Amino acid sequence: MTTETARPVLDDRRWKALGVCLTAGFISLLDVSIVNVALPSMERGLGASEATQSWVVSGYALAFGLALAPAGRLGDLRGRRQALLFGLALFTAASVGCGLAAGPTWLVVFRLIQGAAAGVVAPQTSGLIQQMFQGAERARAFGFHGSVVAVSTAVGPLVGGLLIEAFGTDNGWRWVFFVNVPIGVAALVAGHRLLPRLPVPGDRREKFDPVGVLLLGSGVLALLLPLVQEQQWQGRAKWALLPVGALLLGAFWMWERAKSSRGDAPLVDLGLFSLRSFTLGTLISLTFFGGLTTIFFVLSLFLQNSLGYTALGAGVTILPFAVASAAGAALGGRLVTRYGRGLVVAGLSGVVLGLLGVVLAVQLVPGRDAGWAMALPLVVAGVGSGLTVSPNTTLTLTLVPVRRAGAAGGVMQTGQRIGSAVGIAVVGAVYFAHLAARGPATKALQLGLLTAMAIILVALVLAVVDLRARQTHPGRDDLAPAPPRGLGESGAGEKAASGA
Incomplete structure (x- = not known):
């Protein structure tokens, strides 16, 4: 990295x-x-x-x-x-x-x-x-x-x-x-x-996630489309896209978890x-x-x-x-x-x-x-x-x-x-x-x-x-039980703006 x-x-x-x-x-x-x-x-x-x-x-x-x-x-x-x-x-x-x-x-x-x-x-x-x-x-x-x-x-x-x-x-x-x-x-x-010309922040060896892009993009599209077209699309059939979007986003969540568990970059x-x-x-x-x-x-x-x-x-x-x-x-x-x-x-x-x-x-x-x-x-x-x-x-x-x-x-x-x-x-x-x-x-x-x-x-x-x-918990910005894998690297001075 x-x-x-x-x-x-x-x-x-x-x-x-x-x-x-x-x-x-x-x-x-x-x-x-x-x-x-x-x-x-x-x-x-x-x-x-x-x-x-x-x-x-x-x-x-x-x-x-x-x-x-x-x-x-x-x-x-x-x-x-x-x-x-x-x-x-x-x-x-x-x-x-x-x-x-x-x-x-x-x-x-x-x-x-x-x-x-x-x-x-x-x-x-x-x-x-x-x-x-x-x-x-x-x-x-x-x-x-x-x-x-x-x-x-x-x-x-x-x-x-x-x-x-x-x-x-x-x-x-x-x-x-x-x-x-x-x-x-x-x-x-x-x-x-x-x-x-800052250093590339991520690892260049990490691969892009086209399946994740497809699942996330189609899920967001299914959620947004009936909302932004609410006045133009008459009838109730358009709202059927909302549960479809929710299912696609759920599939995206599971895919990303599977990639993380295999050690791949999501x-x-x-x-x-x-x-x-x-x-x-x-x-x-x-x-x-x-x-x-x-x-x-x-x-x-x-x-x-x-x-x-x-x-x-x-x-x-x-x-x-x-x-x-x-x-x-x-x-x-x-x-x-x-x-x-x-x-x-x-x-x-x-x-x-x-x-x-x-x-x-x-x-x-x-x-x-x-x-x-x-x-x-x-x-x-x-x-x-x-x-x-x-x-x-x-x-x-x-x-x-x-x-x-x-x-x-x-x-x-x-x-x-x-x-x-x-x-x-x-x-x-x-x-x-x-x-x-x-x-x-x-x-x-x-x-x-x-x-x-x-x-x-x-x-x-x-x-x-x-x-x-x-x-209730002074001095603790984040109340998670433990830092997630790969997220404990925010660097010096990061907590200065936390307001804790």
């Missing part, structure tokens, strides 16, 4: 290299939400049908989620620098293809490639942070990462609205994709210069799940993103379809959340080493409080002025979101050995994608069901937000359980 040296960690270029990683992560996450406001422009300028529009949105999410875990493992085995640059180059080229698409079919094809490329980039970012930083500096780096996640997700509608305003409804949708190109090219040039080291910090942190992330993503979903629909806001106006209304979330994430990266899981509990509580404020705001200030009324509650929710994402990522990955960081980050982010799909399906069903019954749009929004809040409350309960366990 290759050894990890201290020299790359102490390299002064690591903060500049982090900027490259965060730029790549920014444009890949921006494309999750930026296209939502461009769908009417695609319909007018390209003749995109509802089915095409659905695949432009859901196809990206599907390909993104399917690529995460295999790409993370590939980075562990072959080098994260190379994997990040490859993913970024593919993403940039696919963005050009999307913008130049001559017809709806080509747009969907390039959008799928773009999503897969984003799935290659994402786990390399968290893996490189693990590899380049330790202790308090790692927590700060994850704080910046959390700011990027928050800003890119929430600012998408605003950027999309500005581009549509600038380039018109016929061709504005093309610039939603073209905007990635200069950023991607600049990040590629900077990445070749600044990303350090796609995902199941020993990670005997780390309490990793298991609970992943579950918190899954449930939190299940509620968080739906906030922008129902707010954008309500503001544009019910209050008559433009795409730009809807983006400006959501902007306070993005700014506050970025500030909260940067602050959380600095405070997590002092307060640990308690910071996540405080952050989740702030999100719940902010959502309650939005529910009250639209009730007390109906009509077009509701956007102003919900600004302060969105700031509260945004700060809470920032105090949740980056500290939870730090705590989740703190005991994961660097050689497994890519696969672990891929698993965690796959959970986020599954949570987002489940949340949008559930909250969307509540929102649209109330509208279909000809109920008031304000009531539909309130019910949708309350449903999102209930999902986030699950994350809050998990965080409280973890916090109480840490208080």
Whole structure:
């Protein structure tokens, strides 16, 4: 096995290299939400049908989620620098293809490639942070990462609205994709210069696990497909895919255990799940993103379809959340080493409080002025979101050995994608069901937000359980009876961010 040296960690270029990683992560996450406001422009300028529009949105999410875990493992085995640059180059080229698409079919094809490329980039970012930083500096780096996640997700509608305003409804949708190109090219040039040539964290003699990739990919696909297509696929037959997905994931679990028992390297080291910090942190992330993503979903629909806001106006209304979330994430990266899981509990509580404020705001200030009324509650929710994402990522990955960081980050982010799909399906069903019954749009929004809040409350309960366990067993970050095989190598300074 290759050894990890201290020299790359102490390299002064690591903060500049982090900027490259965060730029790549920014444009890949921006494309999750930026296209939502461009769908009417695609319909007018390209003749995109509802089915095409659905695949432009859901196809990206599907390909993104399917690529995460295999790409993370590939980075562990072959080098994260190379994997990040490859993913970024593919993403940039696919963005050009999307913008130049001559017809709806080509747009969907390039959008799928773009999503897969984003799935290659994402786990390399968290893996490189693990590899380049330790202790308090790692927590700060994850704080910046959390700011990027928050800003890119929430600012998408605003950027999309500005581009549509600038380039018109016929061709504005093309610039939603073209905007990635200069950023991607600049990040590629900077990445070749600044990303350090770190030792390959995994053992090059370990073989990739194609059977594991097939089982995991088909299982995740069977789970996600009926969720992301919930509005487009009518009838109940689609839900038959959920138990199929569960069976495939069960088969994946047994296959990985069998490989580990034979001494072969699995796609995902199941020993990670005997780390309490990793298991609970992943579950918190899954449930939190299940509620968080739906906030922008129902707010954008309500503001544009019910209050008559433009795409730009809807983006400006959501902007306070993005700014506050970025500030909260940067602050959380600095405070997590002092307060640990308690910071996540405080952050989740702030999100719940902010959502309650939005529910009250639209009730007390109906009509077009509701956007102003919900600004302060969105700031509260945004700060809470920032105090949740980056500290939870730090705590989740703190005991994961660097050689497994890519696969672990891929698993965690796959959970986020599954949570987002489940949340949008559930909250969307509540929102649209109330509208279909000809109920008031304000009531539909309130019910949708309350449903999102209930999902986030699950994350809050998990965080409280973890916090109480840490208080009951002070000084012990992980309550597993013994470290799993191969996981006792996280290195000096790893526990500095555990918050134990």
